[in-house]
Each structure stands twice: as structure tokens, then as C-alpha cells.
Amino acid sequence: NAGVMQNPRHLVRRRGQEARLRCSPMKGHSHVYWYRQLPEEGLKFMVYLQKENIIDESGMPKERFSAEFPKEGPSILRIQQVVRGDSAAYFCASGPRGDYEQYFGPGTRLTVT
Amino acid sequence: QKEVEQDPGPLSVPEGAIVSLNCTYSNSAFQYFMWYRQYSRKGPELLMYTYSSGNKEDGRFTAQVDKSSKYISLFIRDSQPSDSATYLCAIDYSGAGSYQLTFGKGTKLSVIP
Numbered sequence: 001n002a003g004v005m006q007n008p009r010h011l012v013r014r015r016g017q018e019a020r021l022r023c024s025p026m027k028g029h030s031h032v033y034w035y036r037q038l039p040e041e042g043l044k045f046m047v048y049l050q051k052e053n054i055i056d057e058s059g060m061p062k063e064r065f066s067a068e069f070p071k072e073g074p075s076i077l078r079i080q081q082v083v084r085g086d087s088a089a090y091f092c093a094s095g096p097r098g099d100y101e102q103y104f105g106p107g108t109r110l111t112v113t
Numbered sequence: 114q115k116e117v118e119q120d121p122g123p124l125s126v127p128e129g130a131i132v133s134l135n136c137t138y139s140n141s142a143f144q145y146f147m148w149y150r151q152y153s154r155k156g157p158e159l160l161m162y163t164y165s166s167g168n169k170e171d172g173r174f175t176a177q178v179d180k181s182s183k184y185i186s187l188f189i190r191d192s193q194p195s196d197s198a199t200y201l202c203a204i205d206y207s208g209a210g211s212y213q214l215t216f217g218k219g220t221k222l223s224v225i226p
Contacts, residue, residue, distance in 0.1 A: 042216040098212050100145040100205040104156035
């Protein structure tokens with residue numbers, strides 16, 4: 001029974017490059033959430049998606065960040081033109097319903113040099 | 114203001130001790146409370162959730178909620194070195210089983226053999 005899968009686990013990008021983070025939810029889960037964990041900070045909600053729909057992106061920065069969850073394949077969090085302040089751990093969670101029951105993946109640690 | 118306050122520690126206890134981890138919150142308009150455990154460089158793992166005042170027990174773990182004081186606690190009995198991790202409280206502020214969790218910054222626990 002595989003849990004939430006994220007890849008890559010570690011990603012290094014130079015300033016100005018694009019970062020693509022992928023998330024495969026647990027089997028049977030159709031609700032996906034992305035959170036960001038900055039150093040010395042708590043997890044912050046970014047976006048909630050269902051298949052082919054963005055339900056709530058109120059936590060996403062207005063520029064450079066986008067997310068999708070296509071009909072087939074993993075959910076993708078895309079960060080364009082990365083800056084040093086984007087360096088963080090990005091966690092994906094999935095759940096059986098759109099509520100508080102969320103199971104997290106191992107995270108992708110993004111380092112911007 | 115949606116906030117969750119959590120003492121970051123670190124907290125160091127001898128093996129076998131009873132551990133008390135706590136969070137306070139500011140907004141009374143919610144129902145669901147979660148505790149996550151996060152090992153170093155890993156994703157948060159859902160330990161327990163509860164939606165009412167009082168205690169909920171699961172093995173060596175007891176979650177306690179006091180809505181009148183806006184205070185939640187996690188007790189760990191007979192602590193083990195494998196319990197060494199960062200413990201995060203999370204609260205659903207919507208009061209309707211929503212998905213936007215607000216996390217504390219976490220308390221780092223070390224259980225010394």
C-alpha cells in the first residue's frame with residue numbers, strides 16, 4: 001500500500017530556472033494539497049486540487065507559481081524563474097475527501113543557488 | 114487572526130518519561146485538531162485527530178482538547194528513543210471539516226536512552 005509519492009526528493013536550481021515538483025497521491029485518493037515549509041517556519045497551505053480542477057489556490061504566491069492535477073498522471077507544482085527565497089521543502093498531501101484527513105509525502109527539498 | 118502557537122523546544126527527556134506537548138490557538142471557530150509527527154528530513158505523519166473537547170487515546174498517545182482555554186495537548190506515555198522527532202499540531206479553522214490546516218511550527222523532542 002504505497003503512500004504519497006513525491007519526486008524528485010532533492011532539486012537544485014539556479015536563479016531564473018524553472019522547478020517542477022511531482023506528486024502521486026495514495027491509491028484511492030482524489031484530493032491533493034500542496035504545502036510549503038520554509039526554514040524555521042511551520043507548514044503553510046498553498047493549493048488544493050482535484051482531478052483537472054483547482055479548488056483553492058489562496059495560499060499560492062500570485063506570480064511564478066502554478067499547480068495542476070491532470071486526468072492522468074501526477075499533480076505538478078511548477079515554479080517559474082526561481083529565486084533564493086523559494087528554497088524550501090515542498091510537501092504534497094492527499095486525502096480521501098476534501099477535509100482535514102491528509103497524508104503527507106516525503107517532500108521535495110528545493111535549493112536555489 | 115488565525116494562529117497556532119507551539120513551543121519549539123527542544124525538549125529532551127529520558128526514556129520511559131511521560132511527554133507533554135502543547136499548542137494554543139487564537140480562534141475558537143473551528144472543530145478539528147490534528148497531531149503530526151515528523152522525523153528529520155521526512156514528511157509529516159498523521160498521528161491522531163479529534164474534533165471535540167476531552168481526551169482521545171491511541172496506544173501510548175493521548176490527545177487532549179480544552180476549547181474553553183483554547184489549548185490542545187499530546188501526551189506520550191513510556192516514551193521511546195524512536196519517538197524522537199518534531200511534533201506538529203494542526204488545526205482546521207473552518208469549523209466545517211475543511212482542508213486548510215493551520216500548523217504550529219513544531220516541537221522538537223529527543224528521548225534519551
